[in-house]
Amino acid sequence: METMKKFVRYYEPYKGVFFLDLVCAAVISFVDLVFPQILRMLTKTLFAESSAKILSGLLPIGAGLFLLYFLQTGCKYYVSYQGHMMGARMERDMRQQLFDHYEKLSFSYYDQNNSGQMMSKLVSDLFDISEFAHHGPENLFISLIKIAGSFVFLFLINWKLAIPLLGLVIVMLIFSYGQNRKMQATFMDNRRKIGDMNSSLQDTLSGIRVVQSFANEEIEREKFEKSNRAFLVSKNANYHCMGNFMSGNLFFQGMMYLMTLVFGGWLIAHRQMEPADLAMYALYIGIFISPIQILVELTEMMQKGLSGFRRFLDVVETEPEIVDAPDAKPIETIKGHVCYEKVSFHYSDDETLVLSDVSFEIPAGRSIALVGPSGSGKTTICSLLPRFYDVTGGKITVDGRDVRKITLESLRSQIGLVQQDVYLFCGSIRENIAYGKPDASLEEIMEAAKKANIHDFIMNLPEGYDTFVGERGTRLSGGQKQRISIARVFLKNPAILILDEATSALDNESERFIQQSLEELAKDRTTITIAHRLSTIRNADEILVVSENGITERGTHEQLLKQGGIYAHYYEMT
Ligand code: ADP
Ligand code: MG
Secondary structure, three states: OHHHHHHHHOOHHHHHHHHHHHHHHHHHHHHHHHHHHHHHHHHHHHOOOOHHHHHHHHHHHHHHHHHHHHHHHHHHHHHHHHHHHHHHHHHHHHHHHHHHHHHHOOHHHHHHOOHHHHHHHHHHHHHHHHHHHHHHHHHHHHHHHHHHHHHHHHHHHOHHHHHHHHHHHHHHHHHHHHHHHHHHHHHHHHHHHHHHHHHHHHHHHHOHHHHHHOOOHHHHHHHHHHHHHHHHHHHHHHHHHHHHHHHHHHHHHHHHHHHHHHHHHHHHHOOOOOHHHHHHHHHHHHHHHHHHHHHHHHHHHHHHHHHHHHHHHHHHOOOOOOOOOOOOEOOOOOOOOEEEEEEEEOOOOOOOOOEEEEEEEEOOOOEEEEEOOOOOOHHHHHHHOOOOOOOOEEEEEEOOEEHHHEOHHHHHOOEEEEOOOOOOOOEEHHHHHHOOOOOOOHHHHHHHHHHOOOHHHHHHOOOHHHOEEOOOOOOOOHHHHHHHHHHHHHHHOOOEEEEEOOOOOOOHHHHHHHHHHHHHHHOOOEEEEEOOOHHHHOOOOEEEEEEOOEEEEEEOHHHHHHHOOHHHHHHHHO
């Protein structure tokens, strides 16, 4: 009920269209309902004595019928066009809301949800919702008017025949509803089986090189054949139910006509009904039966629409974890004094502390390096600074201000991040670099590319800066992508820089090449570097050795070597 109330709110901007849509639906049903009455009038006219009378009666009936059909056509046009558009507009509104919300949700949400499901919410769930939003009320309205209207007429024409008919209808409704539920369950099963089959197929195709190099085609074939067979079994159940449903409905429909004819004939024989009424009866039964099936399908459409809507609500009602505090103020220009004070942290799905009591300070423009085994928490330390996650204890300050009291926008726009894997968006190289500063001029972009050592490479491409990259774009090597991402950060020109294993995915040669650009980038910025090759961090102002027990050693390269601890040990190994 609560869900329904929230759902109705989305009709609010389209009240007018919605109301007109229902009026048109009512008119369409009304015309269908009066048609048998007109036929009756016509029959009476046709039985008049003189042909002149017949003809003079025919004209107004024809004109009236023309007007009715004209009206019905107009209404049908409105319902099919504007009614659907209303659904599409509501879908657009919800999709935009969902997208806006996705952008606000924090890293912790994305840790726990996969993007495939999020996509399906944007596409198929919303489609189900909009189908129901438009067809639901309208079909319900049409069906109810037709069913109620034709029943009233059936009773008025002859109530004795109407009562047993009503009994039959109730049996039919129960039958249809039950069969439809079974059928829908098999439909769901069908969809699951198709999903299984697709993922099996996708898995094999994505790994086809592995499959062939292990000569395991037969194994994959058997796996696929199994899901392919399961699909057939499921289809069998599906069509079996469908056969029951369709033939059952046809049977009841036949029985209704049969009862009308036989019992009606009996009533006529006993002078309790007129023969002309019997014909009308048959017509009204026709009007009466079609909406019953629509109604049965509607319950299903409603279930699908509402459960899609509930999944939609689940997302839009999830509060983003990281938001601006009410008293947050923007920070104009960050100088770059960063301070971690007794910081502790655990990820939300796991109570064990990843960081405890981490403290260090970086004066503006200076650099520190974090080293330690993988999984020790280096990346985690860095992601707390731009508030991808919030600390669970202690605090982090930038220029003396707690990061939780600075607006996210102003904080993040002054922190640059270079990571191991680079994401390039679909678009040109130029657009990808400009991502660091959307209003940058081509000169600025080229300047940044030169600093990142990628300008010459780009100029040698046939389409230069307009070369299309990203998914399905020109293939770039890991090093080239990394240099584009470095150019992006040059353009952003942040006061604080985080280099998280920026070169670890690269071969030795590209690493050396990129190292130069990174050093250039780090100049005069507060920098945190995580590196797996110690040679790249010798010049850091301070080196922190991170282990599962927290920060175990700290000092300059020389000091740490002299100490002869873990760092010295690492250094000897490389
Ligand atoms: P490092 O960068 O030093 O290799 P991380 O900071 O990535 O280490 O990870 C530190 C610990 O936190 C690891 O035990 C890892 O399993 C855990 N961890 C990292 N990211 C997440 C996450 N998004 N959700 C839950 N646990 C995480
Ligand atoms: Mg890491």
